[in-house]
Amino acid sequence: MSAPRVVLVDDHQLFRAGVRAELEGLVEVVGDAATVGEAIECIVATEPDVVLLDVQMPGGGGAEVIRGVTPRRPAVRFLALSVSDAPEDVIAIIRAGARGYVTKTISGPELADAVRRVADGDAVFSPRLAGFVLDAFAGGMSEREVDPQLDQLTAREREVLRHIARGYLYKEIAQRLSISTKTVEAHVSAVLRKLQLSNRHELSRWAVERRLVE
Amino acid sequence: MAVPGTHPEPLRRDPAHAVVAGVCAGLAPRLGVDPLVLRIAFVAASAAGGIGLLLYVVCWALLPVGEGEPAGLLVAGSRLPRRESTMVAAGIVLLLIAVLLLLRTWGLWLSDVVVWPFLLAAAGGALIWRQSQRSEVMETPPAERARPGGGAVPRRTLRLARPSFAGAGLGTTLVLGGGLVFLWLTGALTAARDVVLAVFVVVVAIGVILTPWWLRLVRGLTEEREERIRTQERAELAAHLHDSVLQTLALMQKRADDPREVAALARRQERELRAWLNGGRSGEPRRTLAGALEAVVAEVEDDHGVPVEVVAVGDCPLDEPMEALVAAAREAVLNAVKFASRAPISVYAEVDGDRVEVFVRDRGPGFDLAAVPADRRGLRESVVGRMDRHGGQAHVHTRPGAGTEVELVLPR
Numbered sequence: 001m002s003a004p005r006v007v008l009v010d011d012h013q014l015f016r017a018g019v020r021a022e023l024e025g026l027v028e029v030v031g032d033a034a035t036v037g038e039a040i041e042c043i044v045a046t047e048p049d050v051v052l053l054d055v056q057m058p059g060g061g062g063a064e065v066i067r068g069v070t071p072r073r074p075a076v077r078f079l080a081l082s083v084s085d086a087p088e089d090v091i092a093i094i095r096a097g098a099r100g101y102v103t104k105t106i107s108g109p110e111l112a113d114a115v116r117r118v119a120d121g122d123a124v125f126s127p128r129l130a131g132f133v134l135d136a137f138a139g140g141m142s143e144r145e146v147d148p149q150l151d152q153l154t155a156r157e158r159e160v161l162r163h164i165a166r167g168y169l170y171k172e173i174a175q176r177l178s179i180s181t182k183t184v185e186a187h188v189s190a191v192l193r194k195l196q197l198s199n200r201h202e203l204s205r206w207a208v209e210r211r212l213v214e
Numbered sequence: 215m216a217v218p219g220t221h222p223e224p225l226r227r228d229p230a231h232a233v234v235a236g237v238c239a240g241l242a243p244r245l246g247v248d249p250l251v252l253r254i255a256f257v258a259a260s261a262a263g264g265i266g267l268l269l270y271v272v273c274w275a276l277l278p279v280g281e282g283e284p285a286g287l288l289v290a291g292s293r294l295p296r297r298e299s300t301m302v303a304a305g306i307v308l309l310l311i312a313v314l315l316l317l318r319t320w321g322l323w324l325s326d327v328v329v330w331p332f333l334l335a336a337a338g339g340a341l342i343w344r345q346s347q348r349s350e351v352m353e354t355p356p357a358e359r360a361r362p363g364g365g366a367v368p369r370r371t372l373r374l375a376r377p378s379f380a381g382a383g384l385g386t387t388l389v390l391g392g393g394l395v396f397l398w399l400t401g402a403l404t405a406a407r408d409v410v411l412a413v414f415v416v417v418v419a420i421g422v423i424l425t426p427w428w429l430r431l432v433r434g435l436t437e438e439r440e441e442r443i444r445t446q447e448r449a450e451l452a453a454h455l456h457d458s459v460l461q462t463l464a465l466m467q468k469r470a471d472d473p474r475e476v477a478a479l480a481r482r483q484e485r486e487l488r489a490w491l492n493g494g495r496s497g498e499p500r501r502t503l504a505g506a507l508e509a510v511v512a513e514v515e516d517d518h519g520v521p522v523e524v525v526a527v528g529d530c531p532l533d534e535p536m537e538a539l540v541a542a543a544r545e546a547v548l549n550a551v552k553f554a555s556r557a558p559i560s561v562y563a564e565v566d567g568d569r570v571e572v573f574v575r576d577r578g579p580g581f582d583l584a585a586v587p588a589d590r591r592g593l594r595e596s597v598v599g600r601m602d603r604h605g606g607q608a609h610v611h612t613r614p615g616a617g618t619e620v621e622l623v624l625p626r
Contacts, residue, residue: 086492105521127560131525134564138528165525166619167560167575 004119007046008032009039009065010054010081015104019052019081022108027115036060040068047073049119052111055082055093063096070097079118081111087132095196100124122185123192130164133195150198153191160187227277237273307337331396338388341381458486478519485512503536503570504529507563510544518551521558528565530626535604539572539624542608545596546574546620554578554618568626575619580612593620 006027010016016032023029030046033039036059043051043065051069053062066078080098082089090101099118102111103126114124125133137153153161156177163173170188174181231239231249238256242249259266314333317323397403403410462483469475504526511522530536543561550559554576562573586593593610597620601608606624 085488127523127525127562131527131562134527162562162564165527165560165564166562166573167523167558167577172616 003028004049004115005030005046006115007039007043007048007051009034009043009051009057009062011035011057012054015054019111023112023115026108026112036064036068039065043069043076044072048076050115051076051078052081052115053078053093053098055080055084055089062093062098066093066097077118077121079114079124081106085128087136090129090132091136091195094129094192097196099192101129102126103128117185121189123188125161125164125188125191127165127167130161133191134158134161134165137194150194153194157187157191160184161191164188225277227274227279229279234270235274236279237270237277240277241273327396327399331392331399333392334395335389335392338385338390338392341385341388343385344381454490458490459483474519478516481519481521482512482516485515501532502529503532503540503563503565506532506537506540507543507561507572510540511547511561514544514547514551520551520556522547522561523558524561524563526563526565530565530570535606535624535626536570538600538604539570539606539622542597542600542622543572543574545593545600546622549593549597549620550574550576550578550618553581557617565626570624570626572622573619574622575617577617580614580616580618582612582614597622 004027006023006029008016008019008029009032010019011034013034016034020029020032027050030048031042033042036057039051039053051065053065055062057065062078062080062082069076078098080090080093080101081104082093082101083104084090085103094101099121100114100123102114102124106114106126117124133153137151159177160173163176168176170184171181174184177184225244226240227236228239229236233239233253238249238252242252245252256266256270259269310333314329323329394403397406462479466476466479469479504524507526508524511524514520515522532540543563547559547561555578557577560573560575562575564571598608598610601622601624604624606622608623609621610618611621612618
């Protein structure tokens with residue numbers, strides 16, 4: 001399989017250069033951008049497989065980039081890369097359409113691995129994101145219009161998320177649960193879909209409240 | 215030494231045993247009589263020309279309120295549902311009017327000119343009085359919300375309960391109405407009408423002229439205050455960045471030849487800055503399981519320079535068994551630091567309905583559990599033993615080459 005084509009979006013030039021150097025030889029970086037406008041233009045022009053997207057940028061941030069690109073290039077996938085680990089940032093960018101969330105302290109090879117995973121259409125959950133999701137879906141929904149397809153996690157999905165939060169890699173999880181790595185990926189993708197589409201009103205409220213107590 | 219009796223309790227109303235406002239209940243213990251005797255005396259004195267009523271009102275106004283859950287007529291409204299309290303109020307008013315009419319036919323009566331306006335004004339005064347008492351309670355400043363940097367300007371806000379404005383308004387209207395009725399009945403109003411009209415016109419004119427200035431003044435004050443708060447926040451931010459971030463950066467430049475030390479410094483600074491941005495106060499871990507775990511992990515990171523990530527799902531207060539759990543988790547993390555060299559460590563805590571689980575996982579070489587000599591007490595005593603004593607369990611999952619995971623379970 002050829003190396004995935006990547007566009008870097010981050011308003012810090014220094015950070016872009018650092019990531020570019022780290023990913024050298026692992027993925028093909030076809031462009032980078034520092035602002036929301038530049039990013040949309042660049043992505044539409046180069047049509048990369050994956051966009052590494054900073055969450056906090058002047059002029060609307062990563063979510064604005066996703067909203068600008070998706071109608072014109074629906075095949076482009078986004079992986080959020082951020083220094084923030086605040087729940088409302090994480091949840092917001094995932095709900096805007098990012099297929100994963102990693103923090104900027106991630107190592108080069110791990111990042112390249114995450115990019116490949118997203119390029120393949122899978123979801124990338126950091127331990128922290130897995131923890132957030134478990135927390136956010138923990139409260140029982142009081143409303144009558146609970147959609148079990150979207151508003152609840154299955155026991156298996158919960159188990160997979162708990163392993164991610166405990167620091168296990170997908171293939172280790174597959175081993176422990178005696179399922180294939182593909183199945184683990186399918187579970188994570190299903191969780192991602194629920195996270196994006198669930199209209200659990202608690203989700204956003206939870207994210208905000210969580211920040212308040214921290 | 216204070217001898218009992220030389221410093222008697224100050225006289226107070228006793229709202230806990232009140233029938234009306236607690237005056238009798240407060241006075242009775244001091245006088246050494248049953249409150250009922252006092253009550254009868256007051257009622258009798260009231261019947262004889264209203265002296266008792268006057269005395270009661272004076273006492274009520276002068277005596278500070280004592281401690282205790284309020285009872286009695288004056289707070290009946292706050293304890294009854296709204297509808298019922300209105301009914302009670304209406305009932306009291308009707309009874310009062312009946313008694314007054316009775317007195318009037320008997321001839322125990324001053325004159326219409328005095329009594330009716332007085333009643334109106336008294337009712338209004340009572341309303342205002344009650345509202346002002348209630349607003350005192352509301353005056354205590356609301357708990358300061360945690361803000362970045364903590365030491366913010368404490369803001370004192372007087373918040374009147376919303377209905378109190380309506381109450382106070384009604385009271386004021388009643389008092390003014392009482393005054394007007396008195397003036398009207400005595401005929402002073404007709405004489406004063408021209409003067410009142412002139413005064414009214416002048417007041418309105420002055421109001422029209424001054425309102426714009428007044429509004430501008432108020433707006434200017436608000437802006438000035440906001441500006442001051444902004445400046446203060448900026449100063450605070452600068453002070454914080456100087457104290458922490460700049461210091462750390464300077465330290466990192468000095469230690470540039472020791473990558474391990476630099477990484478540890480950077481990591482510590484990152485953690486502090488994050489805590490600060492999220493509004494937490496450094497040096498004051500939360501008294502919850504997640505807070506304690508984070509504090510413990512931060513300490514280990516500082517001492518050993520190994521990155522440890524904590525993910526907590528749910529949280530619970532930190533009681534004694536939870537402290538034991540945290541201590542066991544700390545031992546497990548230290549163990550991981552010791553044997554997994556520099557590999558990152560994950561700590562995952564989950565608070566469920568009836569139990570708490572903590573997993574400490576490292577990506578180190580792992581080991582053969584059966585091959586650990588029996589005299590090695592580290593994990594066995596400090597982790598497994600500790601959990602046993604508090605009714606929990608500890609399991610160690612490890613295989614050579616597959617890292618190690620310590621699982622701690624504690625029922626709640």
